[in-house]
Amino acid sequence: MTGQIFDHEVVIVGAGFSGIGVAIKLDEAGINDFLIVESASGAGGAWHSNTYPGVVVDVPSFAYSFSFEQSSEWSGVYAKGAELKAYAEHCLDKYNLRSRLVLNTAITTAEFDDELHIWRLTLSTGREVTSRFLITATGALTQPKTPDIPGADDFRGVTMHSARWNHDVDLAGKRVGIIGTGASTVTIAPTIAPTVEHLTVFQRTPIWIMPKPEAKLDGPQRTVLRHVPGVLPALRAASNVLGEVSYTLTTNYYRQLPIVPKVYERIGRLQLLHQVRDKQTRKALTPKYAVGCKRVGFSNDYLPTFNRPNVTLEASGIERITPTGIRAKDGTEHHFDVLIFATGFKTFESGNMPPFPVLGAGGADLEAFWDEHRYQAYYGVSVPGFPNLLLMNGPYAYNLTVYFQFIESQARYIVRLLGTARRIKATFVDVKREANDRYFASMLARRRNQIYFSDSCNGSNSYFFDQHGDVPIRAALTPEVHWTSGHFNLKDYDMHTAPKSAVGVNR
Numbered sequence: 048m049t050g051q052i053f054d055h056e057v058v059i060v061g062a063g064f065s066g067i068g069v070a071i072k073l074d075e076a077g078i079n080d081f082l083i084v085e086s087a088s089g090a091g092g093a094w095h096s097n098t099y100p101g102v103v104v105d106v107p108s109f110a111y112s113f114s115f116e117q118s119s120e121w122s123g124v125y126a127k128g129a130e131l132k133a134y135a136e137h138c139l140d141k142y143n144l145r146s147r148l149v150l151n152t153a154i155t156t157a158e159f160d161d162e163l164h165i166w167r168l169t170l171s172t173g174r175e176v177t178s179r180f181l182i183t184a185t186g187a188l189t190q191p192k193t194p195d196i197p198g199a200d201d202f203r204g205v206t207m208h209s210a211r212w213n214h215d216v217d218l219a220g221k222r223v224g225i226i227g228t229g230a231s232t233v234t235i236a237p238t239i240a241p242t243v244e245h246l247t248v249f250q251r252t253p254i255w256i257m258p259k260p261e262a263k264l265d266g267p268q269r270t271v272l273r274h275v276p277g278v279l280p281a282l283r284a285a286s287n288v289l290g291e292v293s294y295t296l297t298t299n300y301y302r303q304l305p306i307v308p309k310v311y312e313r314i315g316r317l318q319l320l321h322q323v324r325d326k327q328t329r330k331a332l333t334p335k336y337a338v339g340c341k342r343v344g345f346s347n348d349y350l351p352t353f354n355r356p357n358v359t360l361e362a363s364g365i366e367r368i369t370p371t372g373i374r375a376k377d378g379t380e381h382h383f384d385v386l387i388f389a390t391g392f393k394t395f396e397s398g399n400m401p402p403f404p405v406l407g408a409g410g411a412d413l414e415a416f417w418d419e420h421r422y423q424a425y426y427g428v429s430v431p432g433f434p435n436l437l438l439m440n441g442p443y444a445y446n447l448t449v450y451f452q453f454i455e456s457q458a459r460y461i462v463r464l465l466g467t468a469r470r471i472k473a474t475f476v477d478v479k480r481e482a483n484d485r486y487f488a489s490m491l492a493r494r495r496n497q498i499y500f501s502d503s504c505n506g507s508n509s510y511f512f513d514q515h516g517d518v519p520i521r522a523a524l525t526p527e528v529h530w531t532s533g534h535f536n537l538k539d540y541d542m543h544t545a546p547k548s549a550v551g552v553n554r
Contacts, residue, residue: 060181101238110286166179247381300522372386423486427442
């Protein structure tokens with residue numbers, strides 16, 4: 048075969064912030080022949096699909112943005128979902144990505160061509176697109192999980208998942224049930240409680256709620272953010288430190304710093320004491336596991352919602368969903384007009400990361416590899432036997448830092464790797480099995496430091512655990528993650544060039 052053999056040098060799957068971030072950095076490095084493929088109707092990832100009432104970020108906005116594109120236009124310390132969606136659109140326009148973005152298009156299969164060293168991607172439109180490199184930036188919290196509850200199809204009222212909100216449904220004056228007490232319920236419940244006739248929250252496992260240092264950013268504050276040098280970077284740095292202490296230290300270094308979760312637990316208990324009047328309700332809302340075992344909620348109004356006369360907490364468990372509502376395990380019959388499934392997302396489950404079959408060298412199946420060998424990837428980016436495939440959110444990549452710090456580190460890693468491949472004219476880039484095994488062993492050795500594997504997490508029902516009983520979260524501080532993204536050993540990769548007859552350029 049002669050001439051041009053692939054459509055794009057790189058295909059990026061996903062137009063959330065991780066996809067946008069790596070696209071910007073590839074462009075800056077001169078790797079500008081890429082296509083971003085997004086299954087949704089717009090960019091922004093979770094902030095495009097999650098539009099439930101009151102949706103808001105739980106990280107200070109100063110840190111929840113790219114370091115190279117900081118905004119002074121947030122309405123508050125914690126930005127609303129619509130603002131983050133607008134920020135994603137702004138980044139697309141400013142960095143000229145829109146012309147290289149295809150919306151409403153999913154990848155249905157990805158197969159590596161061993162002879163030509165290219166990826167053959169089948170799109171939901173039926174078209175095939177080929178690329179030298181494939182970057183998956185599909186995120187972990189993208190595919191809603193519906194509850195596996197008897198009778199789920201029997202309910203005659205309206206049902207919806209919190210991540211796919213139906214804005215045609217008016218909840219005013221309705222009897223509403225919410226299943227789940229994760230991050231979305233923490234926002235939805237206090238937002239809809241004043242307008243519904245009655246709200247019942249079905250809780251399986253309570254979560255720790257921490258106070259939220261919220262403040263509006265109006266005229267004077269925005270003027271300072273816009274015009275006083277150093278203010279935005281300082282606020283960003285402070286927000287990142289807060290995130291590092293709240294999440295990374297708390298979870299990944301529990302063995303060395305067990306006092307940190309205990310401090311947060313004390314704060315959470317004080318918040319419960321001051322905000323929930325009924326003693327029994329307060330007891331039911333109090334977790335029996337340590338802070339950090341599962342995602343923490345940040346809210347000043349979630350707990351007080353249970354003081355309202357039209358709000359009920361049901362913690363006895365669900366026996367089944369009935370045609371008219373829910374029967375609790377204590378025998379109580381609850382009748383509803385609307386049921387909201389705030390039951391989270393698929394995480395380390397089949398068909399999620401990525402949400403399409405990936406066939407590597409020799410037809411090896413990525414999910415089968417993980418089923419057999421456990422979830423693993425070299426620095427969370429590369430999986431042996433899957434050449435030219437790069438993961439933005441692979442196993443043992445994310446260390447629970449503020450997400451944008453993580454995105455920039457992963458993008459830096461990928462740009463360095465692809466830049467090296469370009470320089471030596473390599474068409475085949477695959478991590479060596481021994482290098483991957485070494486990294487995986489180092490992650491398993493570190494997990495004794497993590498809170499998840501202590502007795503403190505018993506009963507937490509944390510979605511951080513995968514089907515193998517592992518927690519594929521990187522036990523490392525953010526400075527280490529960032530440093531290694533620019534200094535990983537390139538000799539850990541097998542890089543070579545396809546036969547001359549198979550080498551082509553972008554068509």
